[in-house]
Amino acid sequence: MTAARKINPWLKAALEFGPLVLFFLVFSRFRDHAVTLGGREYSGFILATLIFIPVLAASTLALWRLTGRLAPMQIATLVLVVVFGGLSVWLNDPKFFKMKPTIIYLIFAGLLGLSLALRRNWLELVMSEALPMRAEGWRILTLRMALLFLGLAVANELVWRLMSETAWVNFKTFGLPAVMVAFFVLNARLFERYAQPKDP
Missing domain, CATH: 1.20.1050 (Glutathione S-transferase Yfyf (Class Pi); Chain A, domain 2)
Structure with a gap:
């Protein structure tokens, strides 16, 4: 690659x-x-x-x-x-665009879940350069990210269906990126624990 x-x-x-x-x-x-x-x-x-x-x-x-x-x-x-x-x-209907995050998060949750079922580290193929980890670390991160994407899909549906358009735009612009940043910060210990040993 x-x-x-x-x-x-x-x-x-x-x-x-x-x-x-x-x-x-x-x-x-x-x-x-x-x-x-x-x-x-x-x-x-x-x-x-x-x-x-x-x-x-x-x-x-x-x-x-x-x-x-x-x-x-x-x-x-x-x-x-x-x-x-x-x-x-x-x-001329905003609901289709509001549904887009739900669909993309469900797709990625499904792909990550499938990779776990097949015992394939697809996430490692995408992120290994930025986060070199051992296989067990990638399995844990894959499961956590699958659950994260599933949760974000549910959250997006609740926000756009139950709250105002302005609330959804704020959620999309600031809330979703903040959740992703917080997710990686909270997983810092995982990255350290399963980090690949550096070449001497």
Whole structure:
């Protein structure tokens, strides 16, 4: 497997999180206004989705051109954003875009669960360069991440179905990334315990 080319970490962060921040800013600006495009009226949420789709596609392409690699989650996210975001814009219905995180988290929970059942370390194939660990460590992390993704799928469904649109956007923009960061921080001891011994 070819190693990804290194790029400036600030540029990488801007390309990865910039589209989400832009979505939040556009939604915040237009959430109380209807916008007419092509003779059709759209909510601020749909407008933010319409802008988010091409920006995410451009940033993902830029990451691929700069690093020479995309993570499976980045590819899956782009495909689902285009499909479900496109449906939301086309049908002028925000629920399709709100369902996207649920679907992607269920897909990844299912894949990780399948990898455990088959005794395959698929997570190691994706993350081994960043987190060199022994096989037992990868099995534990795979189980924990499968449960995390399952929990996030349930949380997303509860938030978008039971709470306001603004609450969902805040959850998507700030809550989900914070949960992922907290997950890896809380697993720091696991990474240390099962770390591969360094070459002398």
